[in-house]
Amino acid sequence: MPLHFMKEEDFIQFDREIRFDIPASQLKCINGEEEIDFIPQVEDTKGNNGEKGGLKVTNLRIIWFCQNDPSLNLSIGHDCVKDMYIRTADSVLKGATQSLYVVTKYESNKFEFIFTNYGVDSPRLFSTAQTVVRAYETSRTYRDVRLRGTVIKDDELKLLKHEKIISKVPGVWNVSSSAGNIGTIHTTNIRVVWHANAMPNFNVSIPYLQMEDVNTKQSKVGLSLAIQATKYSGGHTMGFRVEPQERLASLTMEIQQLRKLYFERPIFGIDYIIDDADKPTSKIPIKRREEDFVMEKEEALDVISQYYADSSLQRDRPPVYCPSLGLAVEALPEGYTVEKVWSDLLDTAMIAKQLEGKLMKT
Known part of the structure; x- marks a missing residue:
C-alpha cells in the first residue's frame, strides 16, 4: 500500500486521536504506519449495525470502514484504548454472538465500540487487536x-x-x-x-x-x-x-x-508480525471514493453520540460509595451491579483463555 506522506508541521498523530467519518486521504497509511492485519466481514455493531465492512489494524490505530460507503468509517488510535474485552452483542448480520468491545477515552469523552465478525468465526478479530495494542503500550519510549x-x-x-x-x-x-x-x-x-x-x-x-x-x-x-x-x-x-x-x-x-x-521515515517502535498462514486470502471489495467530504456540525455530533460509552452521559459519572468494595467508585450505568460487572469480567477471561489455547494449538 502506498504511503501518504505528510510534512512534520501537518503530521497528525492518529494513534492519539479518535476520528469519525474522516476523508479517504486520512484512511491511508502515513509515514511509518504499517498495516499489520486486515480482517474482512466485520460489522461496526454499535454505530453501523447491519452494515457490511472490514477492519484494518495498523501499528498506530484500528480502522473500520463500510463496504458500500467508505465515507462511513472509524479511526481509533491505540493510545485512546483503555480496555478491550469479549462479550455477547446483538448483530443484525449475525444475531447474538461474541464480539470485540473496545473501551476508549479521548479528551474528556468515553467511547465504546463493538466489532463483530459476521463471516467465518475466527479468533483474529480478538487476538490481533489486543496483541498490537499491548505491543503499543510496551513501546511508549519511542513516542512519549x-x-x-x-x-x-x-x-x-x-x-x-x-x-x-x-x-x-x-x-x-x-x-x-x-x-x-x-x-x-x-x-x-x-x-x-x-x-x-x-x-x-x-x-x-x-x-x-x-x-x-x-x-x-x-x-x-x-x-x-x-x-x-x-x-x-x-x-x-x-x-x-x-x-x-x-x-x-x-x-x-x-x-x-x-x-x-x-x-x-518515522520509527514508532511497534513490532508485530502476522503469520502468512493467518492472513486473509482475499479482501472484500469496496467502492473506491477518493474525494474528500465535510460533515455538517449537527451531523457530526449525531454520529459521535452513538459511540458514547454511556449514551445518557457525555462525561464521567460522579463517584459513589460501594459498600461491597469499601471504596468510592464511578456510579454504574442503570441496570448494572458490581456483581454483574465481575461476572462479565470472568466470562471474558474464560473466553480469552479458550482463544489463547486454540491459537497455541494452531
Missing part, C-alpha cells in the same frame, strides 16, 4: 516524553531497537528548573536524551515525534537551546544551556535536521 527513566548505564545511553547514536555532547546545563544541573545530551535517530552527570536517573527523553519546535531562545542564563513539546505532551518548553555559542548553534541545527529526517 519520558522523565527519570532507566535510560543510562555506565554513562552511555541504552539504545532502543532500530536506534543509533548520532552524537554525545557533555557539559550541557538543564535550565528548565530553578536549580540548574550539568549533564550530557545524546542525540539519536529517534530522540534527544539529556541526563545529569551526578544523577543519571535524573533525565529526560524527548522523541522527535513530540517536538513542536526546536530553536534558540533567551533564558535567565542567556541564549539556550529550547525544545517545545507538542500539545500531546503538554506543550512545555525544555531549556538547555550549551557553551560556547558555536556549539549551541551546531547542536540546534543538528537536532532540527534530525527531526526533519525522522518525519520523512
Whole structure:
C-alpha cells in the first residue's frame, strides 16, 4: 500500500486521536504506519449495525470502514484504548454472538465500540487487536516524553531497537528548573536524551515525534537551546544551556535536521508480525471514493453520540460509595451491579483463555 506522506508541521498523530467519518486521504497509511492485519466481514455493531465492512489494524490505530460507503468509517488510535474485552452483542448480520468491545477515552469523552465478525468465526478479530495494542503500550519510549527513566548505564545511553547514536555532547546545563544541573545530551535517530552527570536517573527523553519546535531562545542564563513539546505532551518548553555559542548553534541545527529526517521515515517502535498462514486470502471489495467530504456540525455530533460509552452521559459519572468494595467508585450505568460487572469480567477471561489455547494449538 502506498504511503501518504505528510510534512512534520501537518503530521497528525492518529494513534492519539479518535476520528469519525474522516476523508479517504486520512484512511491511508502515513509515514511509518504499517498495516499489520486486515480482517474482512466485520460489522461496526454499535454505530453501523447491519452494515457490511472490514477492519484494518495498523501499528498506530484500528480502522473500520463500510463496504458500500467508505465515507462511513472509524479511526481509533491505540493510545485512546483503555480496555478491550469479549462479550455477547446483538448483530443484525449475525444475531447474538461474541464480539470485540473496545473501551476508549479521548479528551474528556468515553467511547465504546463493538466489532463483530459476521463471516467465518475466527479468533483474529480478538487476538490481533489486543496483541498490537499491548505491543503499543510496551513501546511508549519511542513516542512519549519520558522523565527519570532507566535510560543510562555506565554513562552511555541504552539504545532502543532500530536506534543509533548520532552524537554525545557533555557539559550541557538543564535550565528548565530553578536549580540548574550539568549533564550530557545524546542525540539519536529517534530522540534527544539529556541526563545529569551526578544523577543519571535524573533525565529526560524527548522523541522527535513530540517536538513542536526546536530553536534558540533567551533564558535567565542567556541564549539556550529550547525544545517545545507538542500539545500531546503538554506543550512545555525544555531549556538547555550549551557553551560556547558555536556549539549551541551546531547542536540546534543538528537536532532540527534530525527531526526533519525522522518525519520523512518515522520509527514508532511497534513490532508485530502476522503469520502468512493467518492472513486473509482475499479482501472484500469496496467502492473506491477518493474525494474528500465535510460533515455538517449537527451531523457530526449525531454520529459521535452513538459511540458514547454511556449514551445518557457525555462525561464521567460522579463517584459513589460501594459498600461491597469499601471504596468510592464511578456510579454504574442503570441496570448494572458490581456483581454483574465481575461476572462479565470472568466470562471474558474464560473466553480469552479458550482463544489463547486454540491459537497455541494452531
